[in-house]
Amino acid sequence: MRYRKIPDEAVWRLPMYLRGLLLSLEKSQETISSQELADFFGVHPWQIRKDFSYFGAFGTPGVGYKVKKLSTQIKKILNLHVSHKAVLVGAGNLGAVILAYPGFKIYGFEITAVFDNNPQKIGQKIENISIKDVSKLSLIKRQKIDLGIIAVPRKAAQEVADRLVEMGIKGILNFSPCRINVPKKVKVITIDIAMDLARLPYYIPSS
Amino acid sequence: MRYRKIPDEAVWRLPMYLRGLLLSLEKSQETISSQELADFFGVHPWQIRKDFSYFGAFGTPGVGYKVKKLSTQIKKILNLHVSHKAVLVGAGNLGAVILAYPGFKIYGFEITAVFDNNPQKIGQKIENISIKDVSKLSLIKRQKIDLGIIAVPRKAAQEVADRLVEMGIKGILNFSPCRINVPKKVKVITIDIAMDLARLPYYIPSS
Incomplete structure (x- = not known):
């Protein structure tokens, strides 16, 4: 609706x-x-x-x-009355934080697939999910995943976004502090934690 | 201004x-x-x-x-024409992500102190900053730090916030997915990444 x-x-x-x-x-x-x-x-x-x-x-x-x-x-x-599956790309520190984050379930989200390009990480598990090779991202096509979470270094973000769009992902939560270009049918929300911090000084008196 | x-x-x-x-x-x-x-x-x-x-x-x-x-x-x-120093409490995965984040400098922020309560972390360095014992938070009083970043588990967040307020911190960026109570003179911005994800499905068609 x-x-x-x-x-x-x-x-x-x-x-x-x-x-x-x-x-x-x-x-x-x-x-x-x-x-x-x-x-x-x-x-x-x-x-x-x-x-x-x-x-x-x-x-x-x-x-x-x-x-x-x-x-x-x-x-x-908000279209949250149905549950949504998400794929996470990037299993570094940030990816680990995202996977361990308790808040997603509240809104009916489940991260069901994790990808990385680091051979030392591929095959390992975080939070009970096996990390897969990002070159095999097409695996998600069979999984009814509609959301993507990007937690890769800035220079890799656009390429990952392109691949996610190819795989039919409709919404992206982007943690790389950069602009991502996607077709209009795909919605991107970029999180920039520095920008949130930048909102604070307005409210505090200069010392 | x-x-x-x-x-x-x-x-x-x-x-x-x-x-x-x-x-x-x-x-x-x-x-x-x-x-x-x-x-x-x-x-x-x-x-x-x-x-x-x-x-x-x-x-x-x-x-x-x-x-x-x-x-x-x-x-x-935005009161960003002067630089601001920030203290980070919590040197776990999330803390490491925050410290490595390249975006803060753009706005003139510098994280100059890091605290944790884990004895195995205290004394170690991340991004060239020594992690100090959170029980010694009063060390920041001499450092002209006006912003605090909370990256501790939810159950410890309020206590950390109380301590930061005691130390004269005027603005808090809170990464714990919970409400924090502080005196009115202190501004808190809470980041809830699940909430950002929850904004996406509205924009994507139901499948």
Whole structure:
């Protein structure tokens, strides 16, 4: 399902709200107010109400939103109501961090294949997944994998992206701090941790 | 310098534009159009023009923005015109990735101290920095460090954050996938890589 009218910036915030809702569900909380969600994420309650209004979720005044219903709605909007398989390319330090990361399961992600080009790594296992030779990336074609995670050095990133696109990957999470060119049908999100750090000094007084 | 009227979302995008401008500077490009920046980052040119207008940067029609002047302006707004020192707590796989990350220098960041609680790591060096015992975190007080990076397991994150705040750290980049409570004067940005992955399926058609 896709609601085309939802602005990108609301789409950007929805996984954040979903995380809060899922945590509340774990605690068997049945309703949540926009104020509670707002406090949790440090945004304004009106922002949350506005974001939710795009897909017709209106809380009951004095009661709030129904946690379970709202999380189901958000999952459907984000296309997270079905599970997704991902392939990881790059089994270095960063790859190991990604594989050990506990957060993916929360959203229904499973990394089912790992590739590297280092002969010393190929055949070994991390987190119970055998590392395969990246030259055999076509192995993933049979596996219904739709997401790719790139954790290779910058100079190899574009080539890996090209190969992933050839294999039918539709979305890429790119950890190499560089721009990747892909056909328009493929969505890339690049994570640049330095850029996140660069957002901090604005908020802190000069010493 | 701080321009209080710039909305958070524009502040969020400024480091991205700055990255584009710095890359253009490297190539000795003197002017850049909002269209060029937009193509680079996949946003709309009007978004860029709007974001820049908050601080009075108006391009010349047909010519664009002066790259050097604009990048200096953005650095001042983001408080990146001075260099910042950062302390890293956690020297595991993730810590090693962070220390090896080439992107920090671009924005004027330097990680000058690394701490861990693992006796086997304390005293060793990564990227030429000696890992120190986290119980001696007060060592940073003399070093004019204003930013902290948390790369420890989730259950230790809050305690590390409390210690960093005690030591006068004003901004924290948190890689532990959990909420951290700090006094209002301290700004925290939490990076959750699963959340970034969770933004992808919205953009890809269901198979």
